[in-house]
Amino acid sequence: MTFIWAFIVAGLFCLVAQLILDNTKLTPGHVTSMFTVLGAILGFLGIYDKLIKLAGGGASTIISNFGYLLYKGGIEGYQSKGILGIFTGILTNGGAAIVGAVIFAVVLTIFFEPKD
Amino acid sequence: MNKDEYQKLVKKHEPQENKTQNALFAFLTGGMIGFLVEGIIQLLMGILNISRVDASTWTCLIVIFVSSLFTALGFFDNWMCKAKAGLLLPTTGFAHSVSSSALDYKKEGLVTGLGSNFFKLAGSVILYGIVSAFILVIVKVMING
Numbered sequence: 001m002t003f004i005w006a007f008i009v010a011g012l013f014c015l016v017a018q019l020i021l022d023n024t025k026l027t028p029g030h031v032t033s034m035f036t037v038l039g040a041i042l043g044f045l046g047i048y049d050k051l052i053k054l055a056g057g058g059a060s061t062i063i064s065n066f067g068y069l070l071y072k073g074g075i076e077g078y079q080s081k082g083i084l085g086i087f088t089g090i091l092t093n094g095g096a097a098i099v100g101a102v103i104f105a106v107v108l109t110i111f112f113e114p115k116d
Numbered sequence: 117m118n119k120d121e122y123q124k125l126v127k128k129h130e131p132q133e134n135k136t137q138n139a140l141f142a143f144l145t146g147g148m149i150g151f152l153v154e155g156i157i158q159l160l161m162g163i164l165n166i167s168r169v170d171a172s173t174w175t176c177l178i179v180i181f182v183s184s185l186f187t188a189l190g191f192f193d194n195w196m197c198k199a200k201a202g203l204l205l206p207t208t209g210f211a212h213s214v215s216s217s218a219l220d221y222k223k224e225g226l227v228t229g230l231g232s233n234f235f236k237l238a239g240s241v242i243l244y245g246i247v248s249a250f251i252l253v254i255v256k257v258m259i260n261g
Contacts, residue, residue, distance in 0.1 A: 010150025057154030
């Protein structure tokens, strides 16, 4: 069942993003930023937890998951260390994506040339 | 019907058809990625015997690596054009934006080119993600006392 929900949830997120791209003047940069913020808001409302339980990888692969992870990291940081924990905690969960993207991009940049 | 009227009619109908097609394509590609990611997560959980959270992070890294590699090999841009939001919204879009700007600005030097343009596109995701998460954490903390 998780597989079906993963398909539906990930598909619907992308469908909504495509509709925004086609019907407004917003660029892909706007849309991805909006969905990241949306993820943090859904995390705040407690909806994203349920979405991950329901759709697993379908919810965790969408960029909104990044916003959700930042929010979750902030909350967990506050619970363990107070105000300082918000600053140290925000990137703990979401950091993997940033570090991963940086490392892989740099390594690949050494070996590959841009194709024009 | 003269040419002008015909042109108007064409303009009226052309984008709408594309929009439906784009939306369908985005839904199918996005769905396929969600499906595949869930498959990899369950596979890793089975093989490595790790928690779902750890498996999700590993899968996220695998997805980032694969899409960075495909970007470097040069055929991810074409896929991006066809699937649009279907590849933009999953982690693939984030990885693509980082690795493509890294490759494109490589020629212009290590610091002024690569360094300062690295997060050109992904930067806004990180910026607004952190800002909104920070504000929401503060709000949540204030509500709970």
